Amino acid sequence: MTEDERTMAPYGAWKSPITSNLIVSETIGLGGVAVDGDRVYWLEGRPAEGGRNVLVQRTGNGQTQDVTPTGFNVRTRVHEYGGGAFAIKNSTIYFSNFADGRLYAQTPETEPAAIVEEGKLRYADMQLDIGRDRIICVREDHREDGEAVNTLASIDRKTGKTDILVSGNDFYASPCLSPDGSQLAWLTWNHPCMPWDGTELWVAAVGNDGAIEDATKVAGGEKESIFQPQWSPEGVLYFVSDRTDWWNLYRWTDGAIEPLCPMDAEFATPQWVFGMSTYAFAGEGRIVCTYTRKGLWYLATLNTATGEFRQIETPYTQISGITAAGDRVLFLGGSADRATAIVQLDLASQTSEILRQSMQIDxxxxxxxxxxxxxxxxxxxxxxxxxxxxxxxxxxxxxxxxxxxxxxxxxxxxxxxxxxxxxxxxxxxxxxxxxxxxxxxxxxxxxxxxxxxxxxxxxxxxxxxxxxxxxxxxxxxxxxxxxxxxxxxxxxxxxxxxxxxxxxxxxxxxxxxxxxxxxxxxxxxxxxxxxxxxxxxxxxxxxxxxxxxxxxxxxxxxxxxxxxxxxxxxxxxxxxxxxxxxxxxxxxxxxxxxxxxxxxxxxxxxxxxxxxxxxxxxxxxxxxxxxxxxxxxxxxxxxxxxx
Incomplete structure (x- = not known):
């Protein structure tokens, strides 16, 4: 349509096909992307279902279906903002249900079954310790008057028996086990710090009985914010720190902290919710990561041995939720003309596929x-x-x-x-x-x-x-x-x-x-x-x-x-x-x-x-x-x- 063919009308009086009905009926929230074998899982927040968060599964042959049945809402209220509400291993799903705050287990053959007693307890940021048949997570206890008590806890996957692993500080996040299960890393901080102000990264040995031993502070403090500790396939601990003004990637090896690719760019976001991820290991010796400069996000790979940093061309300017399995990389991507979508990228062929979009409109x-x-x-x-x-x-x-x-x-x-x-x-x-x-x-x-x-x-x-x-x-x-x-x-x-x-x-x-x-x-x-x-x-x-x-x-x-x-x-x-x-x-x-x-x-x-x-x-x-x-x-x- 040419300028002359357009209808003349004051600003504010233009008729638009982008209506509130369209926004509500066609838009969903996406998050929590996870990979288990050849299956991909994610959460959909559906306004049309009262905002219920539904866990969705995509099989290796491309079939998509809801996993959590009607009546369940995969969401946690730890820190009130939640996040990190589920974990998956070998097709068994563990999740927090919003209505009662309890943890549930669900297999392909069974309906969700509660594994903890009902009460004023909340759970988030779950890490599966398969070798010890337990879940390690952040637990928030509201049973007593006054301020809630946050701890790192372990929960027996069958009986629900709970043991407190780490306590004493105001907040905990990001528990992660080393590949052999012998070490546990986590983040912690105390009032009045917020996690983007100052956090501490700790590592401890995990005994045969599952107890925490010889805890050591690796990095952080009141003036340093640590984000997303993660073990490499080789058992080296990586993390993001803003110790040089910018949230950059580091690793801890042989008791020393080493910067990986110093840049005037941010490889992290503020930890308002649990389960955030800006990088993942795509096999041994390779990280796929996202970073931002002046409000725009980019995707890249990093060779952990040589330090070679390569940007991956994508049409996306907003990237988050990175996870990977070999050459398969999954993330949430969006741009000014592209709605947020779950994107699967093949690093070998550099081809990508959209698995789910937040809106299905043209x-x-x-x-x-x-x-x-x-x-x-x-x-x-x-x-x-x-x-x-x-x-x-x-x-x-x-x-x-x-x-x-x-x-x-x-x-x-x-x-x-x-x-x-x-x-x-x-x-x-x-x-x-x-x-x-x-x-x-x-x-x-x-x-x-x-x-x-x-x-x-x-x-x-x-x-x-x-x-x-x-x-x-x-x-x-x-x-x-x-x-x-x-x-x-x-x-x-x-x-x-x-x-x-x-x-x-x-x-x-x-x-x-x-x-x-x-x-x-x-x-x-x-x-x-x-x-x-x-x-x-x-x-x-x-x-x-x-x-x-x-x-x-x-x-x-x-x-x-x-x-x-x-x-x-x-x-x-x-x-x-x-x-x-x-x-x-x-x-x-x-x-x-x-x-x-x-x-x-x-x-x-x-x-x-x-x-x-x-x-x-x-x-x-x-x-x-x-x-x-x-x-x-x-x-x-x-x-x-x-x-």
Missing amino acids: LDPGYLSTPKPIEFPTENGATAYAFFYPPTNKDYSAPEGEKPPLLVKSHGGPTASTSTSLRLSIQYWTSRGFAFLDVNYGGSTGYGREYRQRLQGNWGIVDVDDCANAALYAAELGWVDRERLAIAGGSAGGYTTLAALTFRDVFKAGASYYGVSDLEVLATDTHKFESRYLDGLIGPYPERQDLYKARSPIHFTDRLSCPTIFFQGLEDKVVPPNQAEMMVAALEKKGLPVAYVPFEGEQHGFRKGENIKRALDGEFYFYSRVFGYQPAEDLDPIEIANG
């Missing part, structure tokens, strides 16, 4: 916006990063001289980063005439430890400045309408959103998804994993109560002068609902347009299809009332107080 590329990586100036002479998506719809053009509204996204975490994979939740906006700016503000990962540390002591300042400056940068270049700037984010991104709307005069509207409005409440009413997170981001509490009050939007609603909509799960333990409700009440009292959309049965992040749809359409409807455009489709209205 969209005309004329409706897809391609992100442009940008670097922009921010406070104190620093540079920050973002991806800019221009409005794109092959059927429409805007009136001459009109500039599009902009939606700035502040990602969660805040120690995290945005993704460049195709996300229909972004294309929903750009295909309707919005510009979209996905910001990797200071504190984001993928740019080195120094950039990550920009947020230390400065949450609510650096992130807010970077999001505001990103929007102003786009407006100054003439890409967007300065008078129609909105910001949205979830969780920590919701806090950045509320802080930007309260403490900066840049945005004209915003949307908070389970965002924080009162930092003191977050510091005193959250779960163990994050209970001391704010010590680093803001300062110790209650010693620096003054900072918590000074950066909490709830105390400065008099400065908030633009419409805001709130979306909140009513069973959220990470950011309790009262955070949103206090803010809504304050805005209603002030007379500002405000909307509150609570969801029964949802926790931290929405998994049910109907709620994802309601939130996306609700935000778009809300902005239509604020910015004065008429949506091209009928949307269920949102009740807006003072609107």
Whole structure:
């Protein structure tokens, strides 16, 4: 279609085939890729099934089928965020069931059978110790009042008998056995560190009776973050460390630590969940790995003997979940025009095959916006990063001289980063005439430890400045309408959103998804994993109560002068609902347009299809009332107080 043949309509009023129904019905979550013999397994998070996580199997002849039956949800709540919820060996599957937290065993011939008693115990990050007929895992004990107790435990695969292997520290992760079963490595850390701040890597001998002996600290500390310890087929311990500012690969041999391929690039991501993997051994002497530079991910092989490092050309800019078996490499891959998929790559032939896609739709590329990586100036002479998506719809053009509204996204975490994979939740906006700016503000990962540390002591300042400056940068270049700037984010991104709307005069509207409005409440009413997170981001509490009050939007609603909509799960333990409700009440009292959309049965992040749809359409409807455009489709209205 030529420019002259396009329909003329204001930005925001374009009709798009990328609907919320399409997103909910055709999109699934993918993760947890594992290989067992000639079979590949993965987890699918299905919004259409209430967000249930289903373990799926693909046989050697290409047949795909569900493994876990209806009624089971393969998910764990250790650290609340979970991950590492299953393990497989010789076709027997061990998994955590979300409803009761128990571990189950399942074979091809049997239904799932619980192997531990029901109780207030959670399990994650399972490692199978076949020689001793047990499972080694992280156990989180909630049976007593006060803070949960985390340990490394062993569980007899038949009787469920549990023994504590390692205890005494606040957190544990990544237990891994050497190939001969004689050594166990693991990660541990203590409050107030988060795993991307400081962790320790330990190794111990495993006695014939399975007990841990002669534990030795290999690397790490309060100023060094270790990621993914893993034994090579030859029995050498490898890991990732940021000791030189960048998360790079190392190995421990003969009591010495050796760097493998020093680069100004990141070979790790923040350990928000268990079971993360950025590298794997593809046979003896060869590693296949993924790394990121300036927000884009690449795939490579590394010869562990010669140090030869070879990049593998792929069409993907977002790569994670690496696993391998010989020449077979599996990973999650995505890019701006490719939805996240489980990809199987043959290293010998350099051919690849897509085993499963997160969405089974065929969209005309004329409706897809391609992100442009940008670097922009921010406070104190620093540079920050973002991806800019221009409005794109092959059927429409805007009136001459009109500039599009902009939606700035502040990602969660805040120690995290945005993704460049195709996300229909972004294309929903750009295909309707919005510009979209996905910001990797200071504190984001993928740019080195120094950039990550920009947020230390400065949450609510650096992130807010970077999001505001990103929007102003786009407006100054003439890409967007300065008078129609909105910001949205979830969780920590919701806090950045509320802080930007309260403490900066840049945005004209915003949307908070389970965002924080009162930092003191977050510091005193959250779960163990994050209970001391704010010590680093803001300062110790209650010693620096003054900072918590000074950066909490709830105390400065008099400065908030633009419409805001709130979306909140009513069973959220990470950011309790009262955070949103206090803010809504304050805005209603002030007379500002405000909307509150609570969801029964949802926790931290929405998994049910109907709620994802309601939130996306609700935000778009809300902005239509604020910015004065008429949506091209009928949307269920949102009740807006003072609107």
